[in-house]
Amino acid sequence: MTMRRRLLTLSLSVPLALGLLGTARADEGMWMPSQLPEIARQLKAAGFKGQARDLAELAKPPMNAVVKVGGASGAFVSKEGLVLTNHHVAFGVIQYNSKPGRDLIQDGYIAADRAGELPANPDYRVLVTTGFDRITDRILADAKGKQGRAYFDAVDTATKSAVAECERDPGYRCSVANMYYGTDFYLVRQLELRDVRLVYAPPNDIGNFGGEVDNFVWPRHAGDFTLLRAYVGTDGKPADYSPDNVPYVPPAHLQVSTRNVKEGDFAMLAGYPGVTFRHRMASEFANQIDWQLPSRVAVYQRMIDVIEGTAAKDEAARVSYANQVRGLKNTLKRAQGELDGLRRSDAARVRREDEAAMFAWLDTQADATATKADIAAAQAVLDAGVAMRERDQLLGLIQSQTQLLRVALTVQRLAHERTRPDAERESGFQQRDETLITGQLKQVQRRYAPEVEKALLTDLVTQYQALPASQYVPEFNAVFGTTPAQLKRKLDAMYAGTRLGEEAQRLAAMDADAATLAQSDDTVLKAAATLLPAILRMEEASKNSAGELLRLRPAYMRALIAFRNSQGRGVYPDANSTLRVSYGRISAMDPRDGVHYRPLTTVQGILEKHTGEEPFNAPQPLRDAIAKGDFGSTAEPSLDTQTVDFLTNLDTTGGNSGSPVLDAQGKLIGLNFDSNWEAVSASWMFDPRFKRAIHVDMRYLRWLLAKVYPAPHLLEEMNLPAE
Template sequence: MHLKTTLLGTALALAVAPAAQADEGMWMPSQLPEIGPQLRAAGYQGDPAGLADLTRAPLNAVVKVGGATGAFVSGEGLVLTNHHVAFGVIQYNSNPQRDLIQDGYVAADRSQELPANPDFRLRVTTGFEKVTGKVLAAARGKTGRAYYDAVDAAGKALVAECEREAGMRCSVANMFYGSDFYLVKQLELRDVRLVYAPPRAIGNYGDEVDNFMWPRHSGDFTVLRAYVGPDGKPADYARDNKPYVPPAHLQVASQGVKEGDFVMLAGYPGITYRHRTAAEFADQVQWRLPASVAVMRQLQGVIEDAGKADRQAAIRYASQLQSLKNGIKRYSGELDGLRRSDAAAVRRKDEAAMLDWLGTQPDAAVLRPQIDAAAQRIAEGSATRERDLLFALMRSQTQLMRSALTLQRRAHEHAKPDAERETGYQQRDEDLIAGMLRQAQRRYDPAVEKRLLSALLGRYQQLPEAQRVAEFDAAFGRTPAALSAALDRIYAGTRLGEEAQRLRWLDAAPADLAKTDDALLRLAAQLQPALLRIEAQQKAREGDLLRLRPAYMQALVAYRRQQGRAVYPDANATLRVSYGKVTPLKARDAVNYAPLTSTAGIVEKDTGTEPFDAPKPLLDAIAKGDYAGYLDPASGTMPVNFLSNLDTTGGNSGSPVLNAKGELVGLNFDSNWEAVSASWMFDPRYKRAIHVDMRYMRWLMDKVYPAPRLLRELGVPAE
């Protein structure tokens, strides 16, 4: 077998990669015609070739919602996604006087549908075009930062051209780690409203106790509606906007699923790492996961302690706390799974065998030096990994600090032509920046933010000298006492806690921003040179990895193809399709799980105390037993959740689960504890996805928290 060393050769090899077993693979829609025979053999009754066309049903009904997935379920813009995906929308509309988190919400009519937070977006994919040659044309022959900048500039030019069409949000997706690039075109809908949300004790029944666990009994769903302006084009929220008419919508199935039934899922999985190097596997197990869990637990403790004494703070940080708890549980499960499967050793053995095989191939002399160089650049990134983790969390886990850093970076970028500005700070990003600044008001408490920063920067102060940064030491000192005094002074001297002030600085000239006496803005200006310097170093390393990783991928793909193993690109937030069956789980010795749960389990778990405090209307409805039209015929019970062996990861939350006819039978919301590590290593024995059964959703909307108007719109009238 001769390995082609050109990127074109690599792309052709990837395009004809053989299919995996039915339960493995997050397939690009363009790959589905190739695996058509496997899809049909598994039970799919539609045309596999039709799934490659993103402008046709059912895939054109699947949308990106925030950082996850949803689907249109009516011709008037109704969108179904998870309760936890829309949790920020629910929290945004909540306060101590009207707590939608606790009580849920049912809009009486369209005039009562509530606006989402300003930066919440819904995106409909309308195009997916390979642009590898255009992206890499100017990069060839370059290295390091120059390679990165050439790829970045080409991508921005393609995005700018794509976004000349009003209402479009475009991006360039990197497939197989720099081997291929695709231009993704999405219609961006900015007016999204809350229509129906169950109470917390249904939408998040079991909370972190049950998170990533089976059996589950959660009604993790929420209904939103997308709106457009009177002219039918994307628009900001306005009372006279009208519902968006989607190109297609999914039909909610009238019949449910049973064990062994074919199911298929379409969604936007976030990131997987299955094609990473053995060294990266080892780093994930030995340092990154344990370190991330430790610092996130500390932040969780800060928010929980504050919320015990202040209900307003608890509401403002509810979404952030939920995200932290989910991340902790996920990372802990991932670490447990990777250790249980000895993933680092397995990957090391597999990589060694691949490199030995490569040594027998004609192109080894070309590919092996690039593979070794990539390994060196990966290793260099470990030198500052602790600092980099803390600095990333400093931005993502704060509101005012994040706002100040964003405002100063925006001023810095606006001195450049728009095409040369950093991604996230171009003209196309202005609405998102403004939305972030507006919503900060409802997610901020000064005492909580200072404690969060104290936790993160306190850890920074303990780092070895080689990871210290002069600007940070000058701003915060080198002792806990100095840090505390600095934070008190800074937050006492800022007015960024006022929305009007944040928006004022958004509109201010950079020269005026430079002269501000606001303490937090001055701090951000002081830190910015260090953050830019660190970013430049990271981009130089990333540029080399963009250039060098394709050699590793070319060898790995060829090696796995000759073994008949699955070859699909790691997930990267682009639309993917998985397929499999409703499947039980043998979790460990003598522990076997059935694939469907019922309302009986809700009662069995109920303690009356959070997180197992099922609402009285739900318990009363269960006791009444009015399940006509919803019962599972095989068991005679009212289904709640079900298991499948579909291949999923983070970002697949809210993904629609379809039956063999393409009808909506479930809503993905979780994975089992034994399979959380599937983002790195797929194990068919344990990988399961957890879904809300649509029969449970329909029953809740019919008998428990009635919404007959919505059921009619969904095409499934009350029984």
């Protein structure tokens, strides 16, 4: 409680250190709404015209208009349950409603009236956060005094109990959010709207204009938005789809702005960012930058080379592994982007010096002994992980990047888990997971070539064999040997003696019980049986470490919070898919020497990028409307044309897709849909020089609805001018 109280009573008289490169700026932060009153002064200084305390109330506007939708973010934009989110967030709904002769992806969709609104896939949800209560004491009550795995389990049990109790109220989905790495726990209660319908989608060539080519790119020209509507039963309560359902009446909705926006304007965004690592310890930053990312790049490049090299002369193998190679390349590209960004920001040094300053400050505090001991203990847990990092990376890839061996491990693990009651089985191996596993077993048929798997294992295990013996795991040594020569013999034997390449054999193995499996003479199944105890042992050790870190990290976080508070700064928790608020401004960018990105794009750029071919195939009606130049009230006067997207320095990460962007008056000016490539590293460090977020300008939406693919009834419903 102590630290939280200190945070809440934080004095803000010390100005934020705006000029220090790499340290927190006014524009950094994914704040819990409840924290906003603490930073009311900065919010006001940044240009916000409303009351910070209003933003803190989940039950009041504007926060009660912000929703979680399709796993990302969105907002109510009318009093009749109209929800605005991204085209890519609603893509599944659009796809679900497409069929031969009705291609809503290509053509877009405008529901002429309520009856024309198309039901989403049944698992699609709109969630409205209605409760956010601190239950730290309850969650940690049984964990106190425990350590490692026991601590972990106690928190897990208390969490499940709190969720179950909360979900007794039908129509609600609940979860427990871990804030500041185990320091605080909040019970999140969300109204679960299960009848969601498609109202308006632009053609994919507008919603996804630029496609993969423009992904992460600024300047951008996508109209990445879709309008949905949430429905409830006639009793006003959440219900499955029924033609009798009625539009949900939200407690509040956002009003789309009719004003113009320009560089420097205040902007604010609310949504559900997924995960960040900014408050990780300095050693974790160093590990990520000096080892994790570079070695991921290197190992993934090796895997790509091995697969492509082996499959070069085998067309069938090349096709089989195309998907896996694509995944490896994506991971590699992202790792390289993150690495480049963290190096550019000198993140390891910045975090190291920041942490050293924290420790120096801690030394001046009374009663810091216990805190320092906990931090030292946490550091020891991390160090132990570092000592085995090469091994853990390679053994992980051996399990995840093979096809036949992975399937054999899954089959053995399933047999092992089946010996326990279903509820106690490891997640992923319960009865409800078996359909998925069957699917995976079948998929192998199209994704496996023995010579590629052997080459991949040869490469990965050879690297493992080159590690110091202190990192060896006996069971892996038994299966693969400890020299390349042994490895070759063992792999040849292993892949000569297996019939798991046949689908029937795999499915039969899955159906077999542990005893039958134990008697199988299939060489890959036997190898998996040998490896399984080692994997379970390492998993157990990992859970033990996780429990210890859950217990020990709060000491570090409390010290960091207190240190920041002593500097007059607040600390937001790292992102964890809970509702957060970021504020900043519409902001240009200088990506590199000599180049300046303006913060607003225009329809001119659509014509410039248009090639007539995907992903730059602007529909004819759009091009005609641009050529006509009839932009009405939606044109930006200073540019004398129609804007499309704009750029802010708002703090976002994956999950913020569909977040509403508000102006100083709380009016809706934009819809978040992407970040720039230079911001890939922002999950670890926010560098104000390079971190930007990309939004659809609401004026572009208004123009499309007014002039290009008209929906006057929706403009009217949103209380917007007809043109």
